[in-house]
Amino acid sequence: MRRPISLYGLTFSLPLLIWQVLFFVFPLLFLVALSFWTVKNFVMSPDFDAVNWTTMYDRAVFWQAYGTTLALAAAASVLTSVLAFPASYAIAFKMSETTRRWAVFLMVIPFFTSYLVRVYSWQIFLSDNGIINVILGGIGLGPYQMLNTVGATMIGYLTLAFPLVVLLQLFSLVFIDRTLIEAAHNMRCGRLRTVFEVIIPSARTGLVIAALFCFILAFGDFVSPVYLGGGEPTTLSILITDTTKSGQQWPRAAVIALTMIGTLMVVAFAAVKFAYKGKSK
Amino acid sequence: MSGSADLNRSRSVDWALMLYVVLAYAFVFAPIAASFVFSFNSDRFPSIPLGEFSLDWYRAVATDPLVWEGARNTLFVGVIVGVVSTALGFGAAYTDYRYKFAGKQVYLALALLPPTIPVIILGLAMLAYLSRINLSGNALSVIISHVVVCAPFAMAIIRLRLSQMDPALEPAAWNLGASEWMAMRHVIVPFCAPAILGALFITMAVSFDEFAVAWFVSGLNETLPVKVLGFLQGQVSPRINAIGTFVFILSMTLVILAQLLLSGRGAKLADKE
Numbered sequence: 001m002r003r004p005i006s007l008y009g010l011t012f013s014l015p016l017l018i019w020q021v022l023f024f025v026f027p028l029l030f031l032v033a034l035s036f037w038t039v040k041n042f043v044m045s046p047d048f049d050a051v052n053w054t055t056m057y058d059r060a061v062f063w064q065a066y067g068t069t070l071a072l073a074a075a076a077s078v079l080t081s082v083l084a085f086p087a088s089y090a091i092a093f094k095m096s097e098t099t100r101r102w103a104v105f106l107m108v109i110p111f112f113t114s115y116l117v118r119v120y121s122w123q124i125f126l127s128d129n130g131i132i133n134v135i136l137g138g139i140g141l142g143p144y145q146m147l148n149t150v151g152a153t154m155i156g157y158l159t160l161a162f163p164l165v166v167l168l169q170l171f172s173l174v175f176i177d178r179t180l181i182e183a184a185h186n187m188r189c190g191r192l193r194t195v196f197e198v199i200i201p202s203a204r205t206g207l208v209i210a211a212l213f214c215f216i217l218a219f220g221d222f223v224s225p226v227y228l229g230g231g232e233p234t235t236l237s238i239l240i241t242d243t244t245k246s247g248q249q250w251p252r253a254a255v256i257a258l259t260m261i262g263t264l265m266v267v268a269f270a271a272v273k274f275a276y277k278g279k280s281k
Numbered sequence: 282m283s284g285s286a287d288l289n290r291s292r293s294v295d296w297a298l299m300l301y302v303v304l305a306y307a308f309v310f311a312p313i314a315a316s317f318v319f320s321f322n323s324d325r326f327p328s329i330p331l332g333e334f335s336l337d338w339y340r341a342v343a344t345d346p347l348v349w350e351g352a353r354n355t356l357f358v359g360v361i362v363g364v365v366s367t368a369l370g371f372g373a374a375y376t377d378y379r380y381k382f383a384g385k386q387v388y389l390a391l392a393l394l395p396p397t398i399p400v401i402i403l404g405l406a407m408l409a410y411l412s413r414i415n416l417s418g419n420a421l422s423v424i425i426s427h428v429v430v431c432a433p434f435a436m437a438i439i440r441l442r443l444s445q446m447d448p449a450l451e452p453a454a455w456n457l458g459a460s461e462w463m464a465m466r467h468v469i470v471p472f473c474a475p476a477i478l479g480a481l482f483i484t485m486a487v488s489f490d491e492f493a494v495a496w497f498v499s500g501l502n503e504t505l506p507v508k509v510l511g512f513l514q515g516q517v518s519p520r521i522n523a524i525g526t527f528v529f530i531l532s533m534t535l536v537i538l539a540q541l542l543l544s545g546r547g548a549k550l551a552d553k554e
Contacts, residue, residue: 008461013376013388016369016432020391024429027403027410034409087305090298105540106306112532113313114490116509117525121312124319124327131315134329163309191294213397220399222493227513237401244497250409257402264399 028261035254044250052251061234062256069219069235070263072150076157076218077211083158084165084210089195091166092173104170110163118159119227126152126228148230156224161214168213172206173199208275215271216264236260313529320522327519338523348524351505355489358420358504362427363485369428370435370480375469377436378443379451393433403430404497411498422498427488434487435480438543442476443469479539486532486539 038047056062091103110118125131126146136142146152176199184194200207222237231238236256243253319327323335342348373392377385395403407426411417416425450472454464470477492506499507505524512518 006461008465009376009380012372013380014372016373016376016392016436017388019369019428019432020395023407023410023425024391024395027406028398030410030413031402031406084305086298086301090302094295094298103302107309108536109533110309110313112486112490112536113529114492114506114509114525116492116506116513117316117521117529118312120509120513120521120525121316121319124315125311127326127328129326129328131329158308159312162305166305191291216397216399220401222401237399240401240405244405244408250405253405254409257405260399260402 031254031257034251035258037251039249039251052255056252056255056259062239065234065236065239066259066263068233069237072153072157072225072235073215073219076154076161077214079154080158080161080165080214081169081207081211084162084169085207088166088169088173089199092170092176100174104167107163107166107170110159115160116223119156119223122152122155122159122228123147126155147228148232150229150233153224153229156228157214157218157221160221160224161217164217165210165214168206168210169203172203172210176202205275208271212268212271212275215267219260219264316522316525317529319519320526322519325519327522338519339527342520342523342527345520348505348508348520351503351508354420354423354499354503355505358423358427358495359485359488361424362431362488363481365424366428366431366484367435367439367477367480369432370437370484371439371473371477373432373436374440374443377440392436395429396433400430400491400493401497404494407494408497417498420499423495423504426494426498427491430491430494431484431487435484438480438483439473439476442473442543446472475542479543482535482539482542486535489528489532489535 033046035052036048036050037044038049038051039045091100095103123130127133128143128145128147130147132146133143136144180198180202181194184198189197220237222235222241225231225235225238236259240253240256240260243249243256318331320338321334321336322332323337324332370392373388377389377392382388403426407422407429408417411422411425416422446469450468451464454468455461459467490506492504492510495504496507496510503511505528509521509524512521512524
């Protein structure tokens with residue numbers, strides 16, 4: 001169906017291209033330029049000065065936040081993947097077609113509820129006089145401080161990423177060749193061994209991509225670290241909002257943002273490479 | 282013997298797995314359910330045991346002019362974002378379906394990548410760029426940024442529908458003398474109609490819930506989710522539950538409509554036409 005590009009074709013293909021170049025590519029490129037601007041007396045002026053980069057990179061706070069964010073996001077993607085896998089496994093292999101469709105539908109619902117509202121709701125569960133502490137108090141335990149801890153931040157990350165990770169894992173699990181599993185069983189391969197030596201390797205691509213998405217979401221999220229974690233320890237996303245919203249230090253915020261994009265690109269590249277390792281696409 | 286029957290080796294493991302699935306869903310739905318329940322609860326600081334049933338929080342929300350303004354902004358932005366994203370997404374989906382060209386990979390990357398960029402970075406980039414070209418701090422800036430994020434969803438939904446179409450259908454229309462435009466109007470668009478409406482509703486729902494980018498670029502024209510963020514920053518307020526429940530019902534209506542259109546009768550009707 002190869003035809004020369006016509007007015008007809010351009011009418012359909014150009015609008016999106018123009019929109020995304022103008023409002024997606026340009027803003028990101030502008031961020032690069034912005035990171036070299038200077039701020040004097042709260043006024044930004046175009047410049048070509050690496051001062052923002054050197055100031056940010058010389059700060060211990062920045063590197064602490066960087067390490068924290070990296071560790072939290074990595075922990076979140078491992079934790080979410082491990083917790084999601086048994087659920088995805090059960091939905092993929094233990095349910096009838098109809099039940100599975102319902103399970104998928106239910107997992108899609110969270111995407112259309114406000115993440116903010118769900119985070120606020122977790123505050124009701126986790127606060128000092130919250131639901132969980134009242135229940136624990138009923139059996140003579142606690143109260144424990146749960147809100148404003150790293151654990152609460154993790155619950156927030158799970159709230160954000162768990163449904164997506166389950167769906168992505170599920171998507172790769174249902175496409176596993178069932179005869180492979182039957183073959184493993186016929187050869188007297190045990191249940192757990194089948195999971196680890198047949199199912200996980202066959203679904204590797206999907207599992208890694210799911211973990212990658214969780215990493216991206218947790219890495220950039222500022223709601224859970226602030227409203228569940230109490231803002232301590234500081235993450236890069238908190239640093240960006242603080243730097244942007246208070247004062248005119250946009251160029252420095254741009255430095256943080258670009259560092260985040262760079263990190264994400266390296267992580268994504270490594271993950272994709274690992275996901276497709278030894279596979280001819 | 283079927284694969285699933287073969288796997289049923291140990292009943293206790295199966296039961297444990299099912300229990301696990303139930304717990305997983307409980308975790309996912311606990312905050313949603315709690316927000317619903319506590320939106321009808323009188324207590325200022327929600328916890329158990331429940332206080333009295335009350336509609337106070339709905340009343341507080343309904344009488345807050347700022348909330349109404351936020352709702353108006355949200356609706357205004359959402360509808361326009363839905364229409365524009367769906368139009369752009371349809372064009373991109375059709376381009377991918379029909380044409381092969383050099384640089385198509387780049388084109389598709391631009392069409393699909395934006396949702397993978399963390400919203401906080403996108404928000405900052407948008408704020409800086411749009412204020413540079415004097416477009417920041419109004420509803421238009423929210424619309425522009427939301428379309429960037431939403432168009433990929435529309436593209437994916439419509440592309441999926443196009444891949445279900447018999448590839449010979451469009452050439453057949455041409456052979457029968459239809460111009461490209463006529464084939465588009467009488468063959469492609471009717472076939473994609475359910476997906477187009479589905480994409481419209483889904484992109485609207487995405488825009489209704491997006492707060493981070495909107496928070497950065499909206500200035501004084503805050504949308505409802507940005508207001509919620511404000512409530513969250515201020516004192517703890519069960520108003521969030523009332524707004525959340527209301528928006529949840531609105532979004533779910535849109536999603537269920539989209540779902541019906543995409544999988545159910547809508548698609549079948551269009552197939553018959």
